Amino acid sequence: MDIRAVIKDSPMSRFQILTVIVCVAATVVDGFDLIMVTFLAPQISAEFALSASLLGVVLAAATGGMVIGAAALTPLADRTGRRPIILASLALGAVGMLVSALSPDVAGLVCGRVITGIGIGGVIGSVGVLLNEYSSRRRYGLIMGIFASGIGLGGTLAGGLTAPVVAAFGWRGGLVAGAIVTALALVVAAVALAESLEYLAAHPSERSLHRTNQILRRMGHEPLTELPPVAKRTAAPIRGVFVGRAGRLTVLAMVGFGTLQISFYFVTFWMPQVVSLLGAPGLAVAVSMGMGLGAVVGSLAFGILSTWISRGALTAVMIALGALALAGMAFVTAAPNALVVLAITTTLMGSAGIAGYYAIVPNIYSARMRGTGFGAVLAVGRLAAFTSPIIGGWLIDARLGFVGVFVAFSAPLLIAAVVTVVIASMGRRRESEDTPSATPTLESA
Secondary structure (H helix, E strand, C coil): CCHHHHHHHCCCCHHHHHHHHHHHHHHHHHHHHHHHHHHHHHHHHHHHCCCHHHHHHHHHHHHHHHHHHHHHHHHHHHHHCHHHHHHHHHHHHHHHHHHHHHCCCHHHHHHHHHHHHHHHHHHHHHHHHHHHHHCCCCCHHHHHHHHHHHHHHHHHHHHHHHHHHHHHHHHHHHHHHHHHHHHHHHHHHHHHCCCCHHHHHHCCCHHHHHHHHHHHHHCCCCCCCCCCCCCCCCCCHHHHCCCHHHHHHHHHHHHHHHHHHHHHHHHHHHHHHHHHHCCCHHHHHHHHHHHHHHHHHHHHHHHHHCCCCCHHHHHHHHHHHHHHHHHHHHHCCCCHHHHHHHHHHHHHHHHHHHHHHHHHHHHHCCCCCHHHHHHHHHHHHHHHHHHHHHHHHHHHHCCCCHHHHHHHHHHHHHHHHHHHHHHHHHHHCCCCCCCHHHCCCCCCC
């Protein structure tokens, strides 16, 4: 039995749908934990008397941790399995939120945010791989769009749910609430999630066969008498993702995803502050919630449109439109309402682009190296996201002017759009001798 064909070509079972729901819920919780700090920024800045540059470090700390989580934890999913890494990452996220809440100074707060980010990076990378391996071919684009919407949805919920908690218990109370929500997500995931069938097939043993048959029964399929033969291992995962056609696609994906993240996270973390600095502090919460909702809509729009439109082309077009919206902010700095509309448009298009990369990248790799490859691309993207709010703070402190800042951050989006077109072109020109594990599938991922 070809396990991947069973999953990809059959209607999705209730078990697979439950897996998708739990994975998306974990991503929503991560979005809650990640974006919450933008709503707490005014109180944190006031308590510690932070400059714009230092506040940028606080805002970027979790994304810095996500670099570590994506680079260190997601590749471990190729060795220990997807499920244990998801659970361990959720546990780290809860601990990080609690450390942040109890921190007596800025250093402790940054440390807690880094720990939280490590957990978020591990969850997103491992969940993305697990969803790839449990989604049918027909629903894959939609599912990855829903998955990508999780961060934005979590950010939207953070804006609505954090306000009353912060009003009653301060910004530390908001972080404690995040820790509790993350711990609850850990319990649900421990009960509901099973290991990836593709991972079990790639690591055959008597225990793997038993676990595989348990999952197949839950999916409504007949059990196996033995696991399918495993292809001969030709390279260690970390080496395999950087050689041949897969290696070239890895580098291009890193460039495209990294430049996309630079611009997206500048808008995500700085626009509430920018709106306040431009004289409309009353719009700060509105722009944060609007951008969170825009990110959700963008991800879902990608998932729906990818049913009919080539994923590579759709991703490139969405990113290019986001670049135009971000550059357009330079012309409306005196009109806060128009600025808010363009900020929401930018996050909508950028989120659609992120969903595109989430759908594209895992399919470049075989099951043995999928976590390593996806984690490597995510790590570069998170590194770019980490630097983004810090660079934004420097540029603002340097009095470049918001016109210059908006134009500067629109350039990386244009680069991402061009790189995506190149990747799509490589996907169309793939050579007949390429193996499935190394074949980019931008048109069919």
